[in-house]
Amino acid sequence: MKSIFAIIVLTFLLASCRQQSGGEASYALGEQYDEVMPISRADQLSPPPPPPPPVKELEVVKKKIIKDGRLGIEVKDLESTKARVDTLVKIYEGYYDNERYNNTDHESSYDLKIRIPASNFDRFISEVEKGKGEIKYKEIDARDVTDQFIDLETRLQNKKNYLARYNELLAQAKTVKEILEIQEETRGLEEEIESTTGRLKYLGDLVDYSTLNLTLSKRKDFKYNPTDRDNFGERLKQALSKGWFGFVDFILFVINLWPFWVIVTLFVYGLIRLGKRKAKK
Structure with a gap:
């Protein structure tokens, strides 16, 4: 009788333990479920990721x-x-x-x-x-001068930056030597800036204003126009005058050759003397 009672009590205790463990397991699963579900809902309701930033378009350089x-x-x-x-x-x-x-x-x-x-x-x-x-x-x-224009603008900006830096150094200079050296550098930069600015202005004018060389012509009908000539008396005077001046010019030309005539005269005289000597022998 006692053994039967012990078996019943043992059975009852085992059943009670199983119910407690099952309840604790269910409670644990419920807590896990409650922890997981909010995260899943948060993921579903979260806003979509922002779109990638737009790609900046390259600056279009206007053709020159x-x-x-x-x-x-x-x-x-x-x-x-x-x-x-x-x-x-x-x-x-x-x-x-x-x-x-x-x-x-x-x-x-x-x-x-x-x-x-x-x-x-x-x-x-x-x-x-x-x-x-x-x-x-x-x-x-x-003619496309865009590259030339950009190159000049870049050089001009660089020279202006250098000039600004030299002006800062000039304000900080303490000795006369430093001031003179910096002023010499700035003077060269200012001349280069002025030259580059003038070149840019010239190119800009050629770009802004185009040039057309236009020729308008009209042909004329051919007409014979006889040339006016002087009368016989006037032409005779001119001929005599030209003849006289020609004769004078010839005489002056001959006189200008007097050293040549002297040499020729001496040479002929020498030949004559030499011939006479041979004849006497």
Whole structure:
């Protein structure tokens, strides 16, 4: 009887231990689940990563182009064509850098050197070509001086930086020798800066204003124009005068050769004496 009672008690104790362990395990799993779930939700609700920063576009360098042109037009009415060109030059904001008029027996012509803003250059040439006349020649050149322009600008900036540094050293100089040496360096830099600035300005002007050498010409009809000649009496006077002056010039030329005549005379005299001596022997 006692053994049966002991078995029952032992069974009851084992069952109680299993329930406690199972509860603790369930509690532990619940805590782990509660710890894991918030992290998972936080990951799901977190904002997306920011997009990569935009790539900066390379700075586009504006091309520096020098445009020049030569254009020759033969017209029938030279003056009216010139007046039309004058009007077009004003419309397209240009100016004459040089203007020359030629008048010969065969033709009359205008040689014009015109400076036109580069933005209006092509339109100006197109308008000139629309006028009445025959185009004899046309030549347009374009030169890219961008690299040269950038190189000059870079050198200019470097020289300005050096000059600023030398000015700082000049303010800190303590002896006359140091001041004189720094002033000598700054003087050379200032001259180089002035020269480079002038070169940049010159290039900029060539880029901003294009040049067109325009020739307007008009042929003339051939006309025989007899040359005026003097009458017989006047021509006779001129002939006598030229003859006399020619004779005088010849006499003076002979006189200028007097040393030669002296040498020839002595040489002939020597030959004569030598011949007489031989004859006596």
